[in-house]
Amino acid sequence: MRPIRITGLDKDITLWTPTSWQEVTVEQYIRIEAEGWDGADLIHLLSMLSGHDLKELDNITDTSLFDVLAIHLNFITKEAPDFKNIPISKTFKLDGKEFDVPSDLELETLGQKILMSNLRQQDNMIKQVANALAIYFQPIYDNSTFDRKRLPYIVKMIHKEPIVDMFPIVDFFFQKLTEYKKNGISF
Numbered sequence: 001m002r003p004i005r006i007t008g009l010d011k012d013i014t015l016w017t018p019t020s021w022q023e024v025t026v027e028q029y030i031r032i033e034a035e036g037w038d039g040a041d042l043i044h045l046l047s048m049l050s051g052h053d054l055k056e057l058d059n060i061t062d063t064s065l066f067d068v069l070a071i072h073l074n075f076i077t078k079e080a081p082d083f084k085n086i087p088i089s090k091t092f093k094l095d096g097k098e099f100d101v102p103s104d105l106e107l108e109t110l111g112q113k114i115l116m117s118n119l120r121q122q123d124n125m126i127k128q129v130a131n132a133l134a135i136y137f138q139p140i141y142d143n144s145t146f147d148r149k150r151l152p153y154i155v156k157m158i159h160k161e162p163i164v165d166m167f168p169i170v171d172f173f174f175q176k177l178t179e180y181k182k183n184g185i186s187f
Contacts, residue, residue: 001018001019002017002072004046013052015046017050017072017073019072021076021081024049024163026163026166028048030159031051033126035048039077042069046073083164083171084168087168088172089101089169094154102140108136112136116132116135116136117177119131128170129158130158130159131151134155137158138151138154141154
């Protein structure tokens with residue numbers, strides 16, 4: 001993450017934004033997808049990546065910032081990874097701790113399978129990345145049985161992780177569920 005200092009407002013602010021796809025978090029990527037970035041409006045992109053108010057950013061008086069943004073955020077348009085072709089890691093990190101990715105989803109609980117199946121039926125998989133991962137990561141992270149009440153807490157942690165690390169894992173989970181359905185195992 002790199003700071004962008006903005007002085008053309010009522011107060012000086014520093015926004016921390018990614019400089020590569022490896023730094024774009026799940027939360028930032030969901031914001032980009034949900035708000036539908038048009039590929040050109042750098043202020044809108046800056047708002048989505050920083051979480052800062054768009055109206056305030058729109059009213060920056062320092063127009064020299066445009067060149068800084070164009071260079072700083074160039075990676076978004078030029079280096080977009082094909083998330084489905086990123087190799088899945090055998091481990092994942094949450095809150096700085098490393099865990100093994102579950103490989104056999106048939107061993108998971110009925111509650112996990114039903115919640116995951118419900119997510120899978122929704123329209124936009126990108127918006128469901130953190131929820132889907134939380135369903136399977138919660139028992140591993142907590143070293144306990146599945147507890148759906150803990151999912152919002154796990155989702156918050158997943159939101160802070162890089163999308164390039166998390167998307168391949170959730171794609172693997174959805175593929176496994178599809179395989180199970182094809183083999184007559186329904187959830």
